[in-house]
Structures are given as structure tokens and as C-alpha cells.
Amino acid sequence: MRLTLFTIILFISLTGMSQTGRETRIDSLESALRTAAHDTTRVNILSELARSYGGIDSLKCFENGFKAIALSKKINYLKGAADSHINLAGGYLDYFDVENAKKHFKIGNDFADKLIAKDSSTQNMKIWLRGQYNLGVAYGYEGNVEKEIAYVSKTIPIAQKMGDKMFVANGNTNLAIKYNNMSRFDKAYEMFKISQEQFKEIGNPEDIIYHSLSFATSLAQMDSLDRMKSVLDIAKTNLDKIPNSFYVGLYYGELGFYYGRSGEFDKALKALDRSSEYYKDHKSNYYFKLLYQRYADIYDKMGNFKEAKAYTLKYINFSDNEHSVNDKIGSYYKLAKYEAGLNDYQQAYNYLKGYVTALDSVRASELENDMQELEIQYKTATKEKEILALKNEKSETALALEKKKSQNYMLWAIASVLALVLFIGYYGYNSQLRKARKKEQQQESEVSLLKQEQQKQLFLAMIEGQENERKRLAIDLHDGLGGRLSGISLNLSKLNKDEPKEYPGAKLKKVMKDLDDSLTELRTIARNMMPETLFKFGLKAALKDYCSSRTGSDTKVTLQFYGTEKGIDLNQQVTMYRIMQELINNAIKHAKASEILVQFIRDINKVDITVEDNGIGFENEDRTSIVKGMGLSNLKTRVAYLNGKLEFHSEMNEGTTANVQINLDAT
Structure with missing residues (x-):
């Protein structure tokens, strides 16, 4: 980035x-x-x-x-x-x-x-x-x-075949930058080396400087400081060939960044001063914003919180007023650190509040967007299935009517020849045909009502599941995160009220630990609401992460994953994840289990999910009343969405086993 x-x-x-x-x-x-x-x-x-x-x-x-x-x-x-x-x-x-x-x-x-x-x-x-x-x-x-x-x-x-060396060199540099932004550093380094040789062959100093500055910035991200300095030296050699080059300010800005990373702070500040001097008549230039950030980082490392704070404020108040939320979050956190270092704990607390508010806003917005997107995907998939079913039904009805129409034509032909002989038979047949049509229409009407009722139940179950999830999130935020943040607020207020003569390192350390714990709890809530690991790394990684998070001193959750999730639609993976999440939660919350075994077995297009616990179990006659409290309607809705089968096997004090069988060809 x-x-x-x-x-x-x-x-x-x-x-x-x-x-x-x-x-x-x-x-x-x-x-x-x-x-x-x-x-x-x-x-x-x-x-x-x-x-x-x-x-x-x-x-x-x-x-x-x-x-x-x-x-x-x-x-x-x-x-x-x-x-x-x-x-x-x-x-x-x-x-x-x-x-x-x-x-x-x-x-x-x-x-x-x-x-x-x-x-x-x-x-x-x-x-x-x-x-x-x-x-x-x-x-x-x-x-x-x-x-x-x-x-x-x-x-x-194509440009290479045409002999357009400049196009090829610029193209390879651009590819190197893109691979670097994707954290594919080996590939980025390889492309930078190729374009470096190409620009060297072309021999234009300005092009070599542009490439070298881009390459140096990439090397800094790779933590390759020795190579970064050698590339900056190439840029300097070519700068000396062009008096008053507009690359001078950029070069010294990158040189200051290098010295700052190397711990040579005096040299870093001198280099940044030269860059600032170059841009002094263009203070609206966007590069000043980056220079402010670099000044702040260097003074931070030197322990000069006063100057670090001043440059951070210049950065956040830059004239373009274009800052991402992550910019603000990072700046608030640093400002809180600097104010604490300057013993202004009230201001440090204010910046920490801004940091937490901005962070909470980002997380809540991301969660809401992801939930809305999943809901749209679910509704779209359901609608497509309904349309396909209606099309099939319409085609079958059309074929049946066409067949009956042909039969009627044949009967009319026979009737025209044998009208007198078959009149009574034809009349009786026509009467039976009307009855059959009426019966068929009644059956179609009943099937339609059953489908509507089933859809209504599925919709209600989905809404109930969403409401329960929102209630759970509200309770977690209020009882867990809210309490922690209130404690942080009281501790910081006490620090300010007591006006300590000495630096309250231990107390401030405790406040920072409480803040870190709050952020950890927020991430846990976010992971429960939306499995980000699933979207990035797949179902297996998400399940492993979740089982690990639910394993504690009182409960051990073991995952056995056989096969692969490749080829399974993302919506199906999310639904399977929610099914196993609900079963694990039930085993912990309702069955009071201390050991839980989770199995995911994929055999070509068949998936078997088993969640077995050593909890208190239940008798068969008590199954209906017990599973109502275990979110059975939500489980049934999700399993039905995958066209799967759900079974429970349990005995009192012998634990419970839940089995889900899914045929991917049927989903």
C-alpha cells in the first residue's frame, strides 16, 4: 500500500x-x-x-x-x-x-x-x-x-517483439510495483531487477531515477536496507547528471526514510530537511503529507514525543483533508501514546476514546456490509431456485396439455366417423376427463399452499436466527466489551484525578492491557458474526480457527478434517460453517460437554458432518423439548438449504452425537 x-x-x-x-x-x-x-x-x-x-x-x-x-x-x-x-x-x-x-x-x-x-x-x-x-x-x-x-x-x-524498450521497461516496473503491493516480494524483486537492466540499457538518467526510487521503496518493505541503499546510490549518481532535477526532493525523502529505518536519526532528519527545503514553495504538494509522517516516526523512535506529536498533527490536519479511517485510527493511537509520554493523561484518554470509537465504527460497518451481502446472496440463490422450479413445472404442464390435446383430436376424429355408435362412450369419457382435470387442479392448489407455508416457515426461521444473532452480539458488546471500556475509562480518570508526581507506568500498562483485551474480545465477536478466515483461507482454516478459539481450560474441541473444501460453493461453505458452529455451541452451552469431537468428511460429492460430545445427553422422549432450546429451527433451515439430513443420537449422561449428511449434487 x-x-x-x-x-x-x-x-x-x-x-x-x-x-x-x-x-x-x-x-x-x-x-x-x-x-x-x-x-x-x-x-x-x-x-x-x-x-x-x-x-x-x-x-x-x-x-x-x-x-x-x-x-x-x-x-x-x-x-x-x-x-x-x-x-x-x-x-x-x-x-x-x-x-x-x-x-x-x-x-x-x-x-x-x-x-x-x-x-x-x-x-x-x-x-x-x-x-x-x-x-x-x-x-x-x-x-x-x-x-x-x-x-x-x-x-x-507484444511491445518486446516490436522493439519498444521503454514501454517494456515501464511495464515491468509497473508489474513489480503491483506484485509488491500483493506482498509477492520474490516476484516483485525479480521484475525490478529485470526493468533495472532494461532502463540501464536505455540509458536515460531520469528514467533510471524513477525506477530506482520505486525499487528502493519496495526494498524497504522487504526489510532489505543494504540493497535499498545501493539502489538509492544509483539514483544519486544519475541525479548528479541532471542539475535542478524535480526528483531531488523525492530522493532525499526516501534517503531520510532509509536512515530512519537504519537508526541513524540525525542523518535521517538532515535528509528530510533537504527534501522539505526543496518543496518549501509547494507546501500543498501531497509529498509533504508523507514527510510529516516520516518526521513523526523518527522523533517517536528518538523518544522526542513533543516533536512526534507536532508532526502527527500536521499529518492528520494536512490541507487535502483526505484521510482514510485507518489513517485516523493509527494517528489517534500514536497521539495517545505521545500525550501519555508527555504526562498529559487527560488528552491521552481523549485520543484513546477517538481511537476506540473509530475502530468500533470500522468493525461495525464491515460486519453490517458483510451481513447484507450474505443476505442478498441467500435471497438471490433462493429466488433462482424458485424460478427454475416454476420453469420446470410450466414445461411439464405444457407437455401434459399438449398430450391431452392430441388425445382430444384423435377422439374427435373417431367420433366424427362413429358418432352414433360412440356417443354415449364419448360423453362418459369427457365427464371423467373433467373430473380428472378438477382433481389435478385441486392437487396443484394444495401443493402450492404447502410450498408457500414451507417458504414462510423458512423465512421466519431465518429472521429468528438473525434476530438471535443480533441479540447475542448486543449482549456481548454490552456485558463484555462495554464493561471493559468502562473500566478503562475509570482507570484513566483516576490517573488524571490523582495527578501522580511520578510516571504511573504500572497503572498505564494495566490500562493498555485492558484496551488490548477489549480489542481481542471485539475481534472474537466479529469472528463469531462473520468468519473472515473462511473468506480468505477456506472452510478448513476457519473451522480450525473456531475450534481453537472455543478450546479452554474447561472444554477441549478437536477437529478432524478429511478431504478438501475445493469445488464447494462459498455460500455452501458458510452454511456448513454455521451448522458446525451451532452444534459446537450447543454442546458447550446445553450439554455441558468437556470434550467435543468435530469431524468433516468429504468423499467426492458427499459430505458427512459429525459433532460428538461427552455431555449430559437426553432421553429420546425429551428430544423435542430439549432441541427447541438448541436452535433446532435454525439448524433445520441451514441443513434444508443444503438439501441435507440432520439426525441426533443421545442417551442420558452418555453424550450426544449429531450427524449431518449432504449431497453436493443435490444442492
């Missing part, structure tokens, strides 16, 4: 501090447009003007882009249509309008596909490459890194 931020900062810095060359080119294009004699020439110039005004003047960028598109359409100029749509999309991307950028990239790429199908010249292939590459970049702006990598990877081999 830090490398993505650095790359965006680098892009903004370059576009904000290197306008002179572009303005000269714009003047030349405007002059050429006034003397252009042919419409195709006008399209090419308008399209290039749209590209050149990107990031400088949005009005002129879009005005020239749309003029180029309109004129291309009028004269049926395929190359102009492809180029102008792609350049207009680039303008939208310069102003972070990703939706419009993607829209025009896709239109331009369609035209480019048709263009190279007719003429795959180098000039046309460069338009195609630019459109495909930048559509990937647009997906990257949305956070879809895998799709961006797919588009960039598709363009690099």
Missing part, C-alpha cells in the same frame, strides 16, 4: 513540476491545428491535444477529445476513433474519474482491435498497446490489482 501511495505521489509531483516541455508541445499543436488542411490531420491533432492537456486543463482536455471523437465518426476514420477515445480516457484517468476512463478505454480498444485487424503497422500497434495497458491501470485504480497485472502482462511481450 505504501508503494502505491508513493507511486501516485511521484506521478502528481511530475505532472505538477514539469509543465514547460508540455506547454511548448501544446503551443506547437495549437498552431498546427489552425493550419491543418485535412480532416484526418485535424482529428490526429485534436486527439494529441486532449492527451497533452491531461492533468493540466480538464476543460480543454475533454473539449478537444470530444471534438476528435465527433469528427472521426463523421468521416469514418477508424484510427482517429481509436486514438481519440483512448486519449480522452487517459484524461479522465488523470482526474481519477475511473468509471468514465474505463468506458472510453473499452470503446477505444474495440476500435483498435478492428484497426490492427486491417493494418497491424507499428503506429497502429502502439495505439492498441496504450489502450490495453491503461485499461489495466484503470482497474488498478479501483484496487483490482490482478486484472491490472493481466492487462499489463498481455502488452509487454
Whole structure:
């Protein structure tokens, strides 16, 4: 994430501090447009003007882009249509309008596909490459890194065949940055080394500096400080070749970061001072925000909480006022630490409250969004099943009616020949047929009522399950987390009231431990509400995590997982997880079990789930009254959703065994 931020900062810095060359080119294009004699020439110039005004003047960028598109359409100029749509999309991307950028990239790429199908010249292939590459970049702006990598990877081999070394080097650097952001550091390092050699072969100092600064930031994330310094030295060597380069501020900012990580704080501050001096006339530059954060980190490590606090406040109050919730959470926590270090415990408490409130807001929002998404998925799946069932029923009815219609035609043909002989028989047959139809309609009506009643029961069970889960969450938050936070508040208030003469290290340490315990409890509640491990690592990992969390001094939960969850739909995995979660909770809460065995056995398309405990058990005649208190309706609803079977086997003081059998082909 830090490398993505650095790359965006680098892009903004370059576009904000290197306008002179572009303005000269714009003047030349405007002059050429006034003397252009042919419409195709006008399209090419308008399209290039749209590209050149990107990031400088949005009005002129879009005005020239749309003029180029309109004129291309009028004269049926395929190359102009492809180029102008792609350049207009680039303008939208310069102003972070990703939706419009993607829209025009896709239109331009369609035209480019048709263009190279007719003429795959180098000039046309460069338009195609630019459109495909930048559509990937647009997906990257949305956070879809895998799709961006797919588009960039598709363009690099083609550019390599064309001999476009600069495109290939930039493409490999971009891939390296994306792999780094995905924490695939081995792959990122490999791609950076490849592009480093390619930029070295090209020999342009500015390109080598750009690559080196990006590479150095990645190496910092890999904790490879020695290599980071050697790459920064390459950047410095090439900086010396370009007097007054706009990379100077960025270089010293990264050098300060390196010294800060290496523990050489005096050198780090001097380097950051040089970077700040470079940007002193551009204090609205986004890079200042990163510099404030680095100053704060270094002063924090030096134990100078006063300066660390000052720079953190500058960071959080930066003029762009664009901070993620995680930024605020991290800043509040650090400010609380600094205020405590400065013995201002009241202010430390206030920042801690802000930290907890922001953190709680994020968790609650994430949980609510995940619950809504699951509910929508469930309703969608149920609706699709209903539609499929209705279609099948309609087809069967149509076939039956067609068959009966054919029989009627045949009877009418026979009746026309043997009217007198078969009149009585025909009348009797027709009467029986009406009765059969009436009976069939009655049966269909009864089946429909039964289906409606069953659906109503399933819906009520689902609502009841949701309400019970919400009540449980409210109780956990009120009784558990609420009590802990109240205790933290009282302890901090007492610290402030007592006005200790000496640093209350032990008491503050206890408060911080209570806060950590509160956060642990919040994560436990969140895990119970929504198994995040399941979505990231699969059913086996989620079950292992949950069984481990329920194992304590009084209860041991053992998981035996045979087979794999691969190929099982995510909704089905979530439902299986909830079934086993409910059975484990019942064994602990109702059966008072000290040992619980959980088995998951997958054999091709059959799944057997067994939860066995050594609890108090129950007699068969008491089963109905007991399982009502064990959430049987919720269990039945989830098992029914998987078209499975649920059975209980139990004896008093002999424990209980619950078996669930699921046929994946039937779900």
C-alpha cells in the first residue's frame, strides 16, 4: 500500500513540476491545428491535444477529445476513433474519474482491435498497446490489482517483439510495483531487477531515477536496507547528471526514510530537511503529507514525543483533508501514546476514546456490509431456485396439455366417423376427463399452499436466527466489551484525578492491557458474526480457527478434517460453517460437554458432518423439548438449504452425537 501511495505521489509531483516541455508541445499543436488542411490531420491533432492537456486543463482536455471523437465518426476514420477515445480516457484517468476512463478505454480498444485487424503497422500497434495497458491501470485504480497485472502482462511481450524498450521497461516496473503491493516480494524483486537492466540499457538518467526510487521503496518493505541503499546510490549518481532535477526532493525523502529505518536519526532528519527545503514553495504538494509522517516516526523512535506529536498533527490536519479511517485510527493511537509520554493523561484518554470509537465504527460497518451481502446472496440463490422450479413445472404442464390435446383430436376424429355408435362412450369419457382435470387442479392448489407455508416457515426461521444473532452480539458488546471500556475509562480518570508526581507506568500498562483485551474480545465477536478466515483461507482454516478459539481450560474441541473444501460453493461453505458452529455451541452451552469431537468428511460429492460430545445427553422422549432450546429451527433451515439430513443420537449422561449428511449434487 505504501508503494502505491508513493507511486501516485511521484506521478502528481511530475505532472505538477514539469509543465514547460508540455506547454511548448501544446503551443506547437495549437498552431498546427489552425493550419491543418485535412480532416484526418485535424482529428490526429485534436486527439494529441486532449492527451497533452491531461492533468493540466480538464476543460480543454475533454473539449478537444470530444471534438476528435465527433469528427472521426463523421468521416469514418477508424484510427482517429481509436486514438481519440483512448486519449480522452487517459484524461479522465488523470482526474481519477475511473468509471468514465474505463468506458472510453473499452470503446477505444474495440476500435483498435478492428484497426490492427486491417493494418497491424507499428503506429497502429502502439495505439492498441496504450489502450490495453491503461485499461489495466484503470482497474488498478479501483484496487483490482490482478486484472491490472493481466492487462499489463498481455502488452509487454507484444511491445518486446516490436522493439519498444521503454514501454517494456515501464511495464515491468509497473508489474513489480503491483506484485509488491500483493506482498509477492520474490516476484516483485525479480521484475525490478529485470526493468533495472532494461532502463540501464536505455540509458536515460531520469528514467533510471524513477525506477530506482520505486525499487528502493519496495526494498524497504522487504526489510532489505543494504540493497535499498545501493539502489538509492544509483539514483544519486544519475541525479548528479541532471542539475535542478524535480526528483531531488523525492530522493532525499526516501534517503531520510532509509536512515530512519537504519537508526541513524540525525542523518535521517538532515535528509528530510533537504527534501522539505526543496518543496518549501509547494507546501500543498501531497509529498509533504508523507514527510510529516516520516518526521513523526523518527522523533517517536528518538523518544522526542513533543516533536512526534507536532508532526502527527500536521499529518492528520494536512490541507487535502483526505484521510482514510485507518489513517485516523493509527494517528489517534500514536497521539495517545505521545500525550501519555508527555504526562498529559487527560488528552491521552481523549485520543484513546477517538481511537476506540473509530475502530468500533470500522468493525461495525464491515460486519453490517458483510451481513447484507450474505443476505442478498441467500435471497438471490433462493429466488433462482424458485424460478427454475416454476420453469420446470410450466414445461411439464405444457407437455401434459399438449398430450391431452392430441388425445382430444384423435377422439374427435373417431367420433366424427362413429358418432352414433360412440356417443354415449364419448360423453362418459369427457365427464371423467373433467373430473380428472378438477382433481389435478385441486392437487396443484394444495401443493402450492404447502410450498408457500414451507417458504414462510423458512423465512421466519431465518429472521429468528438473525434476530438471535443480533441479540447475542448486543449482549456481548454490552456485558463484555462495554464493561471493559468502562473500566478503562475509570482507570484513566483516576490517573488524571490523582495527578501522580511520578510516571504511573504500572497503572498505564494495566490500562493498555485492558484496551488490548477489549480489542481481542471485539475481534472474537466479529469472528463469531462473520468468519473472515473462511473468506480468505477456506472452510478448513476457519473451522480450525473456531475450534481453537472455543478450546479452554474447561472444554477441549478437536477437529478432524478429511478431504478438501475445493469445488464447494462459498455460500455452501458458510452454511456448513454455521451448522458446525451451532452444534459446537450447543454442546458447550446445553450439554455441558468437556470434550467435543468435530469431524468433516468429504468423499467426492458427499459430505458427512459429525459433532460428538461427552455431555449430559437426553432421553429420546425429551428430544423435542430439549432441541427447541438448541436452535433446532435454525439448524433445520441451514441443513434444508443444503438439501441435507440432520439426525441426533443421545442417551442420558452418555453424550450426544449429531450427524449431518449432504449431497453436493443435490444442492
